[in-house]
Amino acid sequence: MALDTFRAKLLHQFTHRWATYEGEAARDITTNELTNSSKSVTPRYWVPTTAVAERLAGRWDRTWLIGFRNIVRVTDERTSIFGFLPLVAVGHSMPLMYFSSYTRQGFRRAESE
Numbered sequence: 001m002a003l004d005t006f007r008a009k010l011l012h013q014f015t016h017r018w019a020t021y022e023g024e025a026a027r028d029i030t031t032n033e034l035t036n037s038s039k040s041v042t043p044r045y046w047v048p049t050t051a052v053a054e055r056l057a058g059r060w061d062r063t064w065l066i067g068f069r070n071i072v073r074v075t076d077e078r079t080s081i082f083g084f085l086p087l088v089a090v091g092h093s094m095p096l097m098y099f100s101s102y103t104r105q106g107f108r109r110a111e112s113e
Helices: 031-035 049-056
Strands: 002-006 019-022 025-028 045-048 064-068 082-086 096-103 106-112
Touching: 045 049
Parallel strands: none
Antiparallel strands: 002 045, 019 025, 064 082, 064 096, 096 106
């Protein structure tokens, strides 16, 4: 079994479904596709589920991740673009943040990889 490998270009503010791959090329998701909650993105690469579980072992036990775009364009309105992701593999252009604990009031002590 394999998991999607998310690259930063698939993520944007408020959505983990910003773009998808069609063959070798990435394209933005259309508004119609974005409003369809059953539409999922197609990644370019896949990673074995066991590799992701081994990498996260002892570090993260939740079914979601927080990642950010390592590279943004000059035209982006924000200097950082963060997003919540399902449990997937990520590429080098999307570092993850792990939190040692969190409460209803917020997160504590973030660690970035």
